[in-house]
Amino acid sequence: MTSLPAEAGKKKLGLLIDLDTCVGCHACATNCKEWNTSGHSGPLTDINAYQAEQRGVWFNRIFTYEAGGCGPDGKTVHFPKNCLHCEFPECVTVCPTGASYKRAEDGIVLVDAEKCIGCKLCSWACPYGAREYDEIEGVMKKCTLCIDKIYNENLAVEERVPACVSTCPSNARHFGDFADPESNVSKLSRERGGFQLMPETGYQPVSRYLPPREENRVSKTEPVSLARLTEASGAGGKGGKKAQAGKFLNWVDSVLSR
């Protein structure tokens, strides 16, 4: 059924992504691909994997933006984006076959690859660009919120989170139930001003983003000269000594390089 569940379920599982701490390392995308290629919607196929014009299925893609101008005034923000598991996902309702569906129990949006005819209409209906067409299998795929990991009883309880969350080295990705006001994600979202992407679409994305902290902004004053910093701390000493030290180090370098 591509009609949405009549009643919202008890749980609304989603991700809370911290744009303040994300370092743009792409580990989440890499681990996502590794887990999911043998998971519910696997394989995540590639075309021209080791040559030019490479393309393939990725459920998670990381953008990098600069906000507020260039140079020291600007803020570099890494921006991972995958399916937001919307409350009113029109990618589901446009599906003619019943392949796309939203689970009533936890709100996860999935594709049943057995029913998909590969018409790509769902990808047209998603304003977030979260759908991924598998050219080799001829079916549409998407983020499953690691449904085969978060409910996997063969894993330790603390490992039952999406692959992107468990691998994030800067703890920028949080997973939880947004329907529960006392959940980790709900509380964090409240404290830090979590926001939805493009709320004007009316799709009501469940997953949210935490904005970069204003105070982390690099000083708006004069750019700091590193050379002057070393002088101030006395690390470089006087000019003459510095030059001599340079000559000495060059000599050591040349001896060692023989």
Added chain:
Amino acid sequence: MHPAFSVIFFTTASGAGYGLLALLGIFAAAGLLPASTWLGFFGLAIALGLIGSGLLSSMLHLGHPERFLKALTQWRSSWLAREGVIAIATFVPAGLFAIGWVFLNRNSGAFGWLGVAAAAMAALTVFCTSMIYASLKPIRQWHNGLVPFSYLALAAYTGALLFLAITSLFGVVSIVYVVLALLLGIMAWIVKAAYWRSIDRSRAQSNLGTATGLGRFGEVRLLEQPHTEANFIMREMGFQIARKHAAKLRMIVHAALFGAPLVLLVILLVAGQLPAAAVAGLALLAVIAGAVGVVTERWLFFAEATHASMIYYGREM
């Protein structure tokens, strides 16, 4: 949006086919068309051939065309499923109408009513096709109230050009058919011009600042896209046509789809009594010009459409 040839051919061919089917049904029911075997066979074969080949073509861009029957199941929520169901159902009255006309030489009375039913369902199918596009919120140029009118008007107009050519080829010449094609052409022209005016004036709801939520820090620009190569989203949604090329192609549509056929129709109108062969010749010229025009129009419908997801890739909307 990427203009896929299969979908362009599908919407233009089946649109003209449904238009032709509807006019054959309505005029036969009104008792204005002779129930001759060859007119019925030729007219309905072209109408149903265009519809059928269009529907088959639309399956070419599917990843799994063999599963197409599944696409009829979700008519409660999906315009694509509704289109599929009604497109197939239309063949029932259309087929019975064709049997009556071609084999029994009856195209009015009860068979006329089958023709009217086929006409109504043809219109409904074209409406469903248009709603597949008009219901997509992420695409500003499609999520526009004029899209269904534009699809319906163009199907009726291109069908009327075919109708005029086919009837005159069989010696059935009537000023009514010329006037009808002329009026439908003027109507479609007005709708299309209004549509272009509307999409040129409308602005995207979102920009990079609002879409990322980073606008609070000032102007936002894309520093790096996710991958070094173009991905599926970029290739499917990122097709872009230069504004100057779009302007030229719109001129081609104005000239080929509307200007040239309407001039030919006016010539037919003022020339008065022309031999059927001359009418057929001019009508065929109008059909050829119209075909070039409507394919260009549909190509532009895709090429000019921008998708909200491309905002994240730093694209101006």
